[in-house]
Amino acid sequence: MTRTDQVIGGRYRVLAELGRGGMGVVWRAEDTFLGRQVAVKEVLSPSGDAARRAMREARSAARLSHPSVVKVFDVVEEDGRPWVVMEYVEARSLHEVIKQDGPLPPERAARVGRQLLSALDAAHRAGILHRDVKPGNVLLAKGDRAVLTDFGIALMEGDATLTRAGGLLGSPAYIAPERFLGERAVPASDLWALGATLYAATSGRPPFHRDDPAAVLGAVLNEEPPIPPQAQALRPVLEGLLRKDPRERMRAGVAEAVLVAILEDRPPRLPPVAHPQATGGGTETTTAIADGPVAGPIAGPVAGPVAATTALSVVPERDGELSWRLGGVLAYAGMALLLLGSLFVLLSSR
Numbered sequence: 526m527t528r529t530d531q532v533i534g535g536r537y538r539v540l541a542e543l544g545r546g547g548m549g550v551v552w553r554a555e556d557t558f559l560g561r562q563v564a565v566k567e568v569l570s571p572s573g574d575a576a577r578r579a580m581r582e583a584r585s586a587a588r589l590s591h592p593s594v595v596k597v598f599d600v601v602e603e604d605g606r607p608w609v610v611m612e613y614v615e616a617r618s619l620h621e622v623i624k625q626d627g628p629l630p631p632e633r634a635a636r637v638g639r640q641l642l643s644a645l646d647a648a649h650r651a652g653i654l655h656r657d658v659k660p661g662n663v664l665l666a667k668g669d670r671a672v673l674t675d676f677g678i679a680l681m682e683g684d685a686t687l688t689r690a691g692g693l694l695g696s697p698a699y700i701a702p703e704r705f706l707g708e709r710a711v712p713a714s715d716l717w718a719l720g721a722t723l724y725a726a727t728s729g730r731p732p733f734h735r736d737d738p739a740a741v742l743g744a745v746l747n748e749e750p751p752i753p754p755q756a757q758a759l760r761p762v763l764e765g766l767l768r769k770d771p772r773e774r775m776r777a778g779v780a781e782a783v784l785v786a787i788l789e790d791r792p793p794r795l796p797p798v799a800h801p802q803a804t805g806g807g808t809e810t811t812t813a814i815a816d817g818p819v820a821g822p823i824a825g826p827v828a829g830p831v832a833a834t835t836a837l838s839v840v841p842e843r844d845g846e847l848s849w850r851l852g853g854v855l856a857y858a859g860m861a862l863l864l865l866g867s868l869f870v871l872l873s874s875r
Contacts, residue, residue, distance in 0.1 A: 527552070527567055533608050534601030537565050544618070546661065553613060563598065566609040566675075583609055585653050585676040593644035595664070595674040611674070616666035619726060623660060628729045631758035633669060635784045638723045638762065640671040642784070645719060646777045648676075649712040656710050658718035659699040660725050697741045698731035702769050705742055713771035716780070720766025727756035732767060761793050 527550070531539045536558050543551045543564060554565045586597035599610035619637070623629070629637070641663065648655060655662075655676060664672040701717035704710055724732040732750030735741045750767060752760050762783050765775030775783075786793035 532557070533565060533603045534599075534610075537563065537601070537608070537610060539565065554610075556610075562613045564595075564611045564613045566611065568607050568609070580607070581676075585648075586611075588651050588653065589644075589648055591644050591647045592670070593640045593672055594647070594676075595672055597676075614664050614666050614672050614674075616664040616670075616672065618661050619663040619665055619671075619722070620660035622665055623726060623729055628755060629726045631727060631756060632788060634723055634726045634756075634759060635762075635787045636669055637663070637665065637671040637726065638719065638759075639781055639784045639788070641673055641719055641722070642777050642781045644671075644673045645712075645715050646781075649715070649777070654710050654712065655715050655718075657696065657699070658715055658722055659696050660722055661696075663722065697738050697745075698733060700745070701771065702746050703771050705746060711771055712777075713774045716766050716774055716777060717768075717771070720763055723759060724750060724756065724763055724767070727759060728753045732763075758787055762787075 527539060529539050529541065533539065533554065536556060537554045538557055540553045540555060540562075543553050545551070549566050549568045552565045552567065554563050555561070556563050580600060583597045583600040586594065590596075595614060596612040597609060598612070601608050601610065617625070641658070645655065645658070653676070655673065657675060658673070662673065662675045664674055666672060699718045699721045701710075701714040704714055721731050721733075733741055733744035733748065735744055746769075750763075752763055756763060762775065762780050765783070766780060768774045783793040
């Protein structure tokens with residue numbers, strides 16, 4: 526058991542606990558060699574891939590140099606467990622701020638969101654996905670400096686995917702729909718999680734908050750989140766980032782431009798919304814014109830040939846809705862099978 530004054534790796538003296546979660550405990554520590562304070566994450570997972578996860582975090586974050594990304598300095602092993610040594614940021618998490626002070630005003634949330642968008646854009650350009658963007662992984666320091674932390678389950682291009690046995694890595698209320706349906710995480714998945722984070726920042730809870738995890742899954746796949754009155758100023762960004770289809774999801778650059786417009790108290794330039802349709806010659810994207818000036822595409826790349834046309838109304842999405850509902854039913858069935866399998870293993874072991 527870790528104790529204060531314990532020295533990790535022959536160099537880092539533990540001073541106090543900063544917080545804990547499912548994967549580990551974060552301690553404030555002193556780097557006795559350089560004479561500075563650092564944050565040290567003790568990885569608690571008993572699984573054999575704990576060391577690989579820690580190394581992945583170090584490799585991922587070490588590739589990034591951005592004011593809104595926590596710096597990783599070192600990884601050491603102590604008591605058979607890996608410890609990740611990071612920049613110490615004197616701050617509260619966004620989760621703590623919401624819990625202690627209440628939801629953020631839209632302008633403050635827009636400032637935080639703009640910084641996080643910039644951090645994610647830098648990560649994505651470096652080939653890194655975070656995969657666990659949520660209020661608990663956002664630090665708010667002095668002057669509302671927003672810092673994204675815990676790249677512990679980040680995915681770098683070329684790395685094998687790491688998952689917990691029997692489930693996804695991440696927090697259900699902040700997991701994008703496509704990941705529930707078994708698809709690989711993509712940059713748009715991080716943006717969906719950011720949209721859910723900004724929703725929680727302005728409303729006090731995530732957009733698909735439910736008491737039961739299965740209900741959360743069903744809501745993520747099949748329901749549209751109501752935008753609360755206090756978050757109306759951020760409606761274009763929230764609705765754009767929380768689109769079910771990652772191909773229709775608002776891009777980082779567009780979202781940042783809209784947040785800048787909100788901060789400058791001027792009408793945002795909303796781009797057209799692409800609705801992919803299957804056609805005999807490939808994929809056709811029909812575009813609905815949004816209110817306000819058009820400022821470029823909102824959707825991510827679509828596989829196959831693309832023919833862009835313009836319509837004055839939104840294309841009906843009955844087939845899309847049916848597929849999402851079918852996905853929800855299949856997801857529920859999968860969870861039921863997992864529970865039955867766990868029960869069988871438990872009874873067999875007796």
